Amino acid sequence: MSFLQVENLAKSYPGNDAPVFENVNLTLDKGEFVCIIGHSGCGKTTILNALAGLEVASDGNIMMDGREVIGPGLDRGVVFQSHALMPWMSVIDNVMFGVRSRWPDWSKAQIEQQATKYLEMVGLGHALHKKPSMLSGGMKQRVGIARAFAIQPKMLLLDEPFGALDALTRGTIQDELLNIVQATAQTVFMITHDVDEAILLSDRILLMSNGPRARIAEIVDVTLPRSRTRHDMHHDPRYYRIRNHLVDFLVSRSKEPKPDGETHPPVVRPGEDGPSATSPI
């Protein structure tokens, strides 16, 4: 059984007849990095919030590590789309707030040490005592990442963590995230709008169709070596095939209705040439 198993998840809001999404099935293995891509409003954040336990699904169930997810918990670290730092706390206090919640019995020195360690990991060792309002957007986002990592959760949930950043900052933080995730073998579920970001970071990419009645239409296996870097990825022909496949889906195929009889999305390997690249259906 997979580490995370989502079965037939659906969400409808009262007053709307059509559910935002339905029949969402997905699995995550331990140590796996999975990105989800889809058009705005298709329900990505809602799925992530359901995984975080912040939102109750209308149907279906979520099992993580053999237990059903019924509410928010310290075993999942969430990085919010809007970073959600407490503006009255300094950078280190924000991270310490999380660490103290995770390990209430720790001494202040231990808590401080843990928080400092993770802030240094995201390159913020010099800004420990600044208020979030004094930081740039990228720095704030990194504090949010440090706060989520510092509680050493079983799974990280990232909601468009780099959405508001300029391309340069984005690249730097992507590299940092890649390093940390590779070093810690963290299980990650991440929402993004950026196709390149998804290819760089993920083992698999979930493609979501447009709502209402959105679903996971396809699962793309990213068959690039795990030790990829932003720089040499561009020289790999597989990268272009995967990228074209993703863009093609977003531009023209995301509106297609569900094929009859399909319950689980097909897994595709557009990076590979030959028969294995085509979808099994």
Next chain:
Amino acid sequence: MKKEHWKSLLLTALLFALFIGVWFIATQPKESAQQTAAQDEYAALMGKGAAKSGGFPPPQEIGKAIVNHLSDPFKDNGPNDKGIAIQLGHSLGRVGMGFVLAILVALPLGFTIGMSPLLYRALDPFIQVLKPISPLAWMPLALYTIKDSDLSGIFVIFICSVWPMLINTAFGVANVRRDWLNVARTLEVQPLRKALTVILPAAAPTILTGMRISMGIAWLVIVAAEMLVGGTGIGYFVWNEWNNLALPNVIFAILVIGIVGMALDRCFATLQKLVSYTE
């Protein structure tokens, strides 16, 4: 920036000088003291000579009154001759007591209401009706039930300061950003810790705004309340000096009320600054 500051200060000083100047000229004793019939009658009625009620006091008399009062602010020669500091002490004591009581009620209640949309809606009609009642309208009821003028004064301060605090606390607590609450939820923060470390600091600016409004109203109300119940306090002082027809003393007291009110407001502005945050 600095230069602008000096300019405004200079202009303030000029306007003040102009004001005193106009006041001085307007209150010069006239050759033929032309009093209206009504003024004569009034003076006779009050049993005072025309000399004493000869018109609005000129600024130098106010100056004299200021020096006179500030030279012995702590004197206490019976109920009608207390120093200004003693009277202020009584007023500030009542305001302080009523205000602290209001905090003790408004903060926990406002927190509860703010956290529960149901209670918020259920209690809203009561608050909306009780809020616009002039606190002085409660005075007879307070005097009748409490039977103590000092406590009644405190009650009136309590009742007028409790509403802005209650409403602002409830509003601030109800409108804490969802994101911060979600952070607390994902971190499994216990309710009390959440209230103290997330909700309170998040709502603190709004709560302090409520307190600042409350203090402003309380300081307005205490003067009127003390005029009504008498005995001690700056309001009673004003009333007493009016009965003596000692207008310079009344004007002096008005000045003191203004300055103390401003000082109280500054205190809360400073507190507001301490708890405010930029997102």
